[in-house]
Amino acid sequence: MVDLSVDLGFLKLKNPVIAASGTFGYGLEFQPLYDLNLLGGLVVKGLYFKPREGNPPPRLAETPGGLINSIGLQGIGVEAFCREVLPRLAGLKTAIIANVCGEEEEEYARVAEYLSRQAGLAALELNISCPNVRAGGKCPAQDPEATYRTVKRVQQVSSLPLITKLSPNVTDITAVALAAREAGSQAVSLVNTFLALAIDLQTRKPKLGNVLGGLSGPAIKPLALRMVFEVARKIEIPVIGLGGIFRAQDALEFMVAGASAVQVGTANFVNPLACPEIIKGMEDWAESQGLSRLSEIVGSLKV
Amino acid sequence: MFQDKKAGIIKTASWGSYFLITLAAPEIARESQPGQFLMIRVSAGFDPLLRRPLSIHNRSGQEVEIFFQIAGEGTRLLAQKKAGDFLDIVGPCGQGFSLKSEFKGQEIFCVGGGRGLAPLYFLARELQAAGARPVIFYGGQTLTDLPLKTRLEEAGWETHFSTDDGSFGFPGLVTRLVEKELEKRKPDYLFSCGPEAMMASLAKICQTIALPAEFSLESIMGCGLGACWGCARKIKKNGEIKYLRICQDGPVFPAEEIIWPGD
Numbered sequence: 001m002v003d004l005s006v007d008l009g010f011l012k013l014k015n016p017v018i019a020a021s022g023t024f025g026y027g028l029e030f031q032p033l034y035d036l037n038l039l040g041g042l043v044v045k046g047l048y049f050k051p052r053e054g055n056p057p058p059r060l061a062e063t064p065g066g067l068i069n070s071i072g073l074q075g076i077g078v079e080a081f082c083r084e085v086l087p088r089l090a091g092l093k094t095a096i097i098a099n100v101c102g103e104e105e106e107e108y109a110r111v112a113e114y115l116s117r118q119a120g121l122a123a124l125e126l127n128i129s130c131p132n133v134r135a136g137g138k139c140p141a142q143d144p145e146a147t148y149r150t151v152k153r154v155q156q157v158s159s160l161p162l163i164t165k166l167s168p169n170v171t172d173i174t175a176v177a178l179a180a181r182e183a184g185s186q187a188v189s190l191v192n193t194f195l196a197l198a199i200d201l202q203t204r205k206p207k208l209g210n211v212l213g214g215l216s217g218p219a220i221k222p223l224a225l226r227m228v229f230e231v232a233r234k235i236e237i238p239v240i241g242l243g244g245i246f247r248a249q250d251a252l253e254f255m256v257a258g259a260s261a262v263q264v265g266t267a268n269f270v271n272p273l274a275c276p277e278i279i280k281g282m283e284d285w286a287e288s289q290g291l292s293r294l295s296e297i298v299g300s301l302k303v
Numbered sequence: 304m305f306q307d308k309k310a311g312i313i314k315t316a317s318w319g320s321y322f323l324i325t326l327a328a329p330e331i332a333r334e335s336q337p338g339q340f341l342m343i344r345v346s347a348g349f350d351p352l353l354r355r356p357l358s359i360h361n362r363s364g365q366e367v368e369i370f371f372q373i374a375g376e377g378t379r380l381l382a383q384k385k386a387g388d389f390l391d392i393v394g395p396c397g398q399g400f401s402l403k404s405e406f407k408g409q410e411i412f413c414v415g416g417g418r419g420l421a422p423l424y425f426l427a428r429e430l431q432a433a434g435a436r437p438v439i440f441y442g443g444q445t446l447t448d449l450p451l452k453t454r455l456e457e458a459g460w461e462t463h464f465s466t467d468d469g470s471f472g473f474p475g476l477v478t479r480l481v482e483k484e485l486e487k488r489k490p491d492y493l494f495s496c497g498p499e500a501m502m503a504s505l506a507k508i509c510q511t512i513a514l515p516a517e518f519s520l521e522s523i524m525g526c527g528l529g530a531c532w533g534c535a536r537k538i539k540k541n542g543e544i545k546y547l548r549i550c551q552d553g554p555v556f557p558a559e560e561i562i563w564p565g566d
Contacts, residue, residue: 025530029551032304033393033528045532054546060523060533065349067525071532074546218349246349269526270344270352272306272393 002286003293004279006040006261008238010161010186011122013040013095013261016294017251017279020242020265021046021099021125021165022071026085027092030272038276040261041095044081046127048101049110051077055132056209061198066219067266068196070132070210073101078111082118090120097163099125101133105153113157124160126151126185129167129192131214137195141167144179151183163240166190168220168227177231177239189240189263190231191224216266218244225257232258232299246274248281258299304396304528305330309389313366318450320373321418322382324390329365331394337426338399338519338555341369342527344391345377355381356524356550358422358496359395370451372418396527397554400426400494400517407434409491412484414440414505416477416497417448422519424451426494427460438490439463442477442501446470478504485512492516503563516558522549537562 004015021043024030036042054074061068076084081098089096098115102108112124128150131137140146141164151164164180166173168191177188193214198207206212224243232239241259245251246267254262267274286294310328317323331341342354355377360370373379384390400422411430413423420441427437442465443449449471455462464472465480473480478501489512495505496519509516525533529551538547539560547553 023526023531025528029526029528029530033306054532054535057534057536057546058523059535060353060525060531062352062523065352067352069525069531069533071535074532074535217352266352269531270349270354271391272526272528273308 002283002291004283004286006295008187008260011095015040015279016255016261016282017275018043018095018097018240018261018263019268019275020263021127023265023268026081027089027096028085030268033272034276037093038279039094040279041097041122043097043099043125043263044085045075046073046099046101046130047075047078047081047111047115048073048103049078049107049114051075051080058207058209061207061213063198063215063219066215066217067269068198068208068213068215069193070208070213072132072210073130078114082114086118086120095122096120097123097125099127099165100154101127101130105150108150109153109157112154112160116157116159121160123163124154124158125163125165125189126154127165129165131167131169131193131195131212132210137169137212139167141165141176141192142170144175147176148179148183151180151185155184161186163187163189165192166231167192168223168243169195173227174230174234177235181235181237185237187238187240188231188235189242191220191227191243194220194223216244218246220244221250225253228254228259229257229301245278246270248278248285251278251282252285252297255294255297256299256301258301260295260298304394305334306391306393307331308391310392312384312386312388312390314386315384317382319447321370321450322373323360323368323370324381324384325366325368326390326392327365328367328392331392332362332365332367335359335362335367335395336399337402337429338422339395339397340527340554341367341392341394342396342524343369343381345380351377351380353525354393354527356396356527358519359425360421361425361428370418370421370424393527397550398552400519400555402429402433406430406492410436410438412438412440412481412490412493414477414481414493414495414497415442416501417443419495419497419519420451422496423494424454427458431460440465440477440481440484442466442480444468477501478508481505482508485514489514495519499564503565506558506561506563509558517555518558518561519555520549520553520561524550526550
């Protein structure tokens with residue numbers, strides 16, 4: 001038996017596979033298909049304080065090996081989440097992580113403070129990197145100083161561990177990762193989607209109602225892997241890797257690149273059983289390699 | 304809801320760009336309701352990446368059928384599948400047509416445009432089983448757009464055909480055909496699936512004569528499970544207009560809740 005567990009310091013996971021925010025609803029959507037207790041953890045859809053309408057359709061465009069979305073963080077808001085959803089997640093034996101959003105620093109703080117008072121959450125993931133909520137895809141994670149301010153503000157009011165979700169739409173992602181750590185983030189997750197455009201040549205209009213969107217899926221995996229490698233080399237806090245993980249092999253590569261745990265996103269649409277299948281595949285691989293603990297491979301890239 | 308990774312294809316049939324696939328999927332067949340759909344993986348690789356949502360056309364014992372027209376790369380790949388192949392399917396998804404107990408003994412119009420007939424065959428069968436009297440309207444641009452003509456005739460329901468070019472049945476739009484029939488009699492309910500313009504114009508007709516109706520909407524979908532909110536569309540629910548998910552809150556909505564383009 002291989003030990004699949006992961007110790008992030010502030011949080012122990014039974015295995016390294018976490019369902020990624022925005023692709024897994026509020027968790028309950030996948031419950032008819034498999035036992036959510038199989039997961040290392042799950043991150044619920046991004047939460048603002050108030051309900052949020054989201055972006056005009058079309059919200060999805062397919063590209064070869066990829067998906068561009070501009071959902072715009074439509075959601076029920078933090079109060080409805082805590083009232084209606086969280087009690088139904090709290091009984092699960094998997095780490096429930098809430099994804100925290102905000103129009104500005106104060107809203108991040110308000111959401112985080114509200115969530116900190118609830119039972120049943122293992123950590124907060126700070127979504128400072130959604131490309132779909134401001135014109136031109138701007139977000140705090142594009143600037144180390146804005147990242148520092150936002151994380152610091154949240155850290156002052158939150159009693160839960162913080163994971164800061166980083167944007168790949170930057171020149172140097174390590175500078176942003178360092179700013180997040182400096183401000184008190186206990187881990188970073190990367191990467192969010194790549195700002196992208198799809199065009200309908202017939203009409204010469206963008207395929208998405210909001211013009212730009214975020215690219216995810218197998219197409220971004222090598223880029224995400226590179227960024228995880230760069231960040232993991234520079235900071236000592238745990239890195240959670242994501243971006244185009246569809247198979248156990250992808251997840252294992254992220255761990256070799258330096259990720260302590262991984263998130264699976266778009267794959268949940270293509271194969272709703274992706275997470276449990278990836279967990280099983282990782283276990284089989286570790287066994288074939290004669291490993292006693294899967295986490296031995298973290299950062300083992302031979303360079 | 305189930306994911307069946309190896310639903311065996313029992314047989315296929317085709318008429319030009321239209322295809323019918325019969326699948327062995329016992330669990331999904333058991334739970335299926337008319338108007339629900341399947342999320343079908345069309346490629347073993349990553350291009351196209353997303354599953355394709357397709358209406359359940361029929362259910363028979365342990366089998367389900369899908370009926371579709373080639374509309375792009377995904378359906379083109381699906382059309383290449385043969386008997387003996389396997390499909391990875393998720394379903395049944397979404398909220399289907401409402402089958403009300405008062406339908407017993409009532410007359411129900413089922414109006415399909417082109418490939419939009421797909422969910423209405425299953426619906427008509429269930430309506431009949433519930434003691435209702437389905438009346439089918441099936442329209443297309445030309446005779447070759449009515450590949451299910453024989454199947455409908457064999458089912459024995461009252462069926463009206465139309466073609467835009469007059470090559471078969473009523474010459475003109477199916478909406479005009481329905482309108483003409485409504486001048487003679489008023490059914491108790493109307494269900495429809497087809498091109499958006501067709502459904503929008505039918506919705507106006509139904510509103511004018513206070514005929515309750517439901518429409519099945521289409522959208523690109525990410526997950527089909529209600530998780531991604533990629534298929535959202537503005538819907539009027541309890542006096543409030545908001546983005547609802549076609550995959551989970553629909554795909555079938557009551558006429559009064561739908562906001563049509565140009566409304």
